[in-house]
Every structure is written in structure tokens, then in C-alpha cells.
Amino acid sequence: xxxxxxxxxxxxxxYFVRVYGYSNATNPNYSLxxxxxxxxxxxxxxxxxxxxxxxxxxxxxxxxxxxxxxxxTIHSPTDRDFFKFTTTAVGTSSDFVSIDFTHSRGxxxxxxxxxxxxxLSSSTSTTNTERISxxxxxxxxYFIEVFGYSGGTNPxxxxxxxxxxxxxxx
Numbered sequence: 001x002x003x004x005x006x007x008x009x010x011x012x013x014x015y016f017v018r019v020y021g022y023s024n025a026t027n028p029n030y031s032l033x034x035x036x037x038x039x040x041x042x043x044x045x046x047x048x049x050x051x052x053x054x055x056x057x058x059x060x061x062x063x064x065x066x067x068x069x070x071x072x073t074i075h076s077p078t079d080r081d082f083f084k085f086t087t088t089a090v091g092t093s094s095d096f097v098s099i100d101f102t103h104s105r106g107x108x109x110x111x112x113x114x115x116x117x118x119x120l121s122s123s124t125s126t127t128n129t130e131r132i133s134x135x136x137x138x139x140x141x142y143f144i145e146v147f148g149y150s151g152g153t154n155p156x157x158x159x160x161x162x163x164x165x166x167x168x169x170x
Contacts, residue, residue, distance in 0.1 A: 005017075009050075017032070019032065041075060041076055041077070041153040043073050043074075043075040043076070043153055043154075043155045044073065044075060045073065045075050045079075046071060046072045046073045046075070046081075047071075048069075048072065048081065048083075049075075051081055051082050051083070052078075052079065052080050052081070052082065053080075053082060054082050054084075054113070054117055054143055054145075056082065057082035057083055057084040057143055058081075058082065058083050058084065059084045059085075060083055060084060060085040060161070061085070061086065062085075062086045062087075062088060063085045063086070063087065063161055063163050064087075064088055064163055064164060064165035065162075065163070065164070065165075066160070066161070066162045067160070067161045067162075068158055068159070068160050069083075069158065069159040069160075070156075070158040070159075071156060071158075072146070072156070072157050072158065072159060073153075073154065073155055073156060073157070074106065074108055074146065074147065074148040074152070074153050074154045074157070075153060075155075076153060077148065077151035077152070077153065078151070079147070079148070079153070080145055080146065080147045081145070081146040081147070082143055082144070082145050082146075083143065083144045083146075083159065084141065084142070084143050085141070085142060085143075085144070085161060085163075086139075086140065086141045086142075087134070087137070087139050087140060087142070087163045088139050088163075088165050088166045089139050089163070089164055089165055089166040090136065090137065090138055090139060091133070091134030091135050091136055091137040091163065092134075092135060092164060093133070093135045094162065094164075095133070095134035095135060095137075095162050095163050095164060096131055096132060096133050096134055096160075096161075096162050097110070097112060097131070097132050097134065097144050097159070097160070097161050097162075098123075098129055098130060098131040098132070098159075098160045099129065099130045099146055099157050099158065099159055099160070100128060100129050100157065100158045100160065101128060101129075101154050101156065101157035101158070102128060102154075102156070103126060103127060103128045105154055105155060105156070106148055106152040106153050106154035106155070107126060107148065107149035107150075107152050107154075108130065108146060108147070108148055108149070108152070108154045108157055109122065109123060109124040109130055109146075109147060109148075109149050110122065110123050110130045110132065110144055110145060110146045110147070111123075111144070111145045112132045112134075112142060112143070112144060113142065113143040113144075113145060114140075114141075114142060114143075115140060115141040115142070115143075117143070120137075120142075121133075124149070134162075134163065139166070144159070144161075146159070
């Protein structure tokens, strides 16, 4: 009694809907409704798109040291940025993941996930920085999920990751 077409990940543009009866069947009364994506925020996608799921996460590979990835965006209300990275040693008190951004341009939050996708920690403040400590975290593969609070967008954020190697001094 219901047909549905998802518009997920469809680009902006003009679309047509054709309604017809199966095997030329007729129906004197039906309704047609639309639930369309919100209008674009005008923010361009960053260089790592499409990294909107764990399966399509940007693989930062094995990290030992300090890394920064700038000019990243949360460009739409449904945009989520996933990053995958691997550590080689147990995290120390100086190891962390953070994002820096201008809060007044859009609230951005983040989560740390394990390799199976379980949330280990989150940072959801209302400041210009979100930070998650890696202290005590075992060597292994992790994911960071960055997203706008309540569908918010942000034209620029920087992802920072600090880890050390099994052979370095913390």
C-alpha cells in the first residue's frame, strides 16, 4: 500500500516522479508526498569526502607523532566525517584527538570509536575545541566521527591527532 524512493546522497537538481499502476492497474485515489533534503549550506565539501560512514572513513594509516589536517568542513546537516587511524603503543596522558573550529560558525562535536564501531568517548562542549584523551587506550585501530550538533554545519575545522610510538619516550 506504499511505495518510497530514497533521496539519500542524491545531488541537488531537478527530478521527475512517474506514478503508474502495475500491469495497467488503476487507483482513483492516492496521495503523493515528498520529504526532501534541506537546502545546501553553501559550504563546499572538503578533500576527504565522501567519508560519511565508518566503511568509507578516510584512512590516516598508522600514526606516530603529531598530525594536523586543516580546512575540513561539515558542509551539510547530514554530513559526518569519519577518520580511521592506528596506534602502535598504549596512549599516554599527552596523547589525544582534537578538533579546533570557530564555535560561532557552527557547533561541531566528535566521538572516538573502536574498530567495531562502539563509542568509547565523546566530546560535545560549546567551546572552540573538542578534545578526547587517548590515555590508557591500547595500541590498535580507532575511528573519529566528526559531526555538526543538531544538524549544524561549519565551514572550517582542523583535526589534530597526537600519538607516540612503542619505541619513543612519552
